[in-house]
Amino acid sequence: MENHKLILHIEDNFDNRILVRRLLHSANYQVIEAENAYQAVAALQKYSPVLILMDINLPGVDGYTLTAKLKTIPGVNKIPIIAITANAMRGDREKTLRSGCDGYIEKPIDIDNFLIQVDRFIKLNKN
Secondary structure: OOHHHEEEEEOOOHHHHHHHHHHHHHOOOEEEEEOOHHHHHHHHHHOOOOEEEEEOOOOOOOHHHHHHHHOOOOOHHHOOEEEEEOOOOOOHHHHHHHOOOOEEEEOOOOOOOHHHHHHHHHHHHHO
């Protein structure tokens, strides 16, 4: 897999995974999917994505905790982590960024702007 086009999507909801996969594939990104923290860590032992898209409301270990853990792993800590979450109450964005996420995309995903946001996060990381 080409690393410069590889994205890890961590999401437990099947429909959300399909939507993100279709959007990313339409822009020639390759997608690795994980439904929980354990699958995500296993994927990161095998692959080096350019971006991690993180659902916050995961079963077991939530996205805040997983993000904090990933930010302590050498090599993985350099990969930008973008939260994709329905948590849109006052303070949620700040909590997400404090956990170590490098950005925030609200659900429901705005399909017209999603790829623009993803491209922006990847380009920011290259600079």
